[in-house]
Amino acid sequence: MQDIPELENCRLCEWQCGVNRLEGELGVCRIGRPKVASAVLHPAPPQSYTIxxxxxxxxxxxxxxxxxxxxxxxxxxxxxxVEPECLGEEAYDVVNSREGKFLGADRIFFSGGSPTPSLPYVEQVVREARKIGDIKVNYDTNGFLTVDSLKRVIEFTDSITFDIKAYHDDVHRALTGAPVEPVLRNARYLAENAREKLWEFRILLIPKISVGEIKPLVDYISGIDPTLPLNFLAFRPNFVLENYKGASKELMEKAVRMAKEGGLENVDWSGRVGLPGRLSEKTSDKYENKGGEIAGGIAKEAGCVTHPRNCVACELEHECPIKNYRPAKKSI
Known part of the structure; x- marks a missing residue:
């Protein structure tokens, strides 16, 4: 197992915890040394061997x-x-296998979770794969990287899929536990400095919670470049929101219409729609926008104690009731 000196003072993402992960100290992500959850050929665009x-x-x-x-x-x-040399060889071989070619896979796709806390390991795997031959790489991100980390990702990738959860800080905090400013900053940096590497921005649409985020996000993206690709993802009930109503076809079509009216030229939506559930009656008065009130109320009911949510400053950072939530239903 190779040591990664950067993990002795980890500042890969915008939490910049500064913990020594090699010695067992844990930051917000609570990850020690990088670990692979699984790896599989995946048909979702871009088709790939997803790690x-x-x-x-x-x-x-x-x-x-x-x-x-x-x-x-x-x-x-x-x-x-998994030793980077072994995983790099495995990924290269699978992408170029008969099964990989049949699927149309042409790259390694790093996802999670988030690959950012494992960024130096990802770089090692990519280097090892490219020692064998040319291969494309996609990096899937929630946008919460430092600028230096983002520059590194841009350097070794061929494509980047970039999720933006919300525009308003309180809504983003309620949904994720993190501030939105680094995400919007990085979205702009990527669009302005490596436009050719952006596969698409992705915005998850959750009924009631996300409705007020559509227009400001569209305005933000179109204000950078109206040709930037955007895909709205239909929310399906999962995790703490396991009983929440899924996105409707009407909501998805409304979002695309609003995006086009806002000037975006390359926009669509994807995902299953109309999944059953109910809208939450719980709200929290610690949030300014309606979406934040609803999501914050759900987080509070699940045991979150810091509002507006701010995971790095929470007294339960390492005993987080959200991280320890166990849904009664299987993901749909």
Whole structure:
């Protein structure tokens, strides 16, 4: 197992915890050494051999990969640490296998959770794969990187999928536990400095919670470049939001219409719509916008004690009731 000196004072993401992960100290992500959760050929565009890294620096209420993202606080048994040389060779071989070619896979796709707390490891895997031959790389991000980390990602990737959860800070905090400013800053930096690497921005639409975020996000993105690609993702009930109503087709079509009216030229939506559930009656008065009030109320009911949510300053940072939430339903 290779040591990664950067983890002795980890500042890979915007929490900049500064903990020594090699000695067992844990920051907001609560990840020690990087671990692979799983790796599989995946048909979602871009088609790829997707490597899921355990852990995440967000604590999202509606996480669809919660058992991976909230490692080590879940019962998920990850594949574990894989030597970069072995994983790089494996990824290269699978992408170029008969199965990979049949799927149309042409790249390695790093996801999670979030790959950012494992960024130096990801770089090692990419270097090893490219020692064998040319291969494309996609990096999936929640946008909560330092600028230096983002520059590193831009350097080794061919494509980047970039999620933006909300525009208003209070709504973003309610949904993720993190401030939105670094995410918007990085979205702009990527669009202005590496436009060719952006596969698409992705915005998850949650009924009631996200409605007030559509227009300001569209205005923000179109104000940078109206040709930037945007995909609205239909929320489906997951994790803490396991009983919440799924997005409707009407909501998705409304969002696309608003985006086009706002000047965006390359916009669509994807996902399953019309999944059953109910809208929450719980609200919190610690948030300014309606979406924040609803999401914050749900987080509070689930045991979150710091409002507006701010995971790095929470007294329960390492005993987080969100990370320890166990949904009664399987993800849809």
């Amino acid at each position: 899921f890294l355990s852990g995440c620096n967000f604590r999202c209420l509606g996480c669809q990969n919660w058992s991976i993202a909230h490692f080590p606080d879940t019962n998920e048994t990850p594949r574990g640490y």
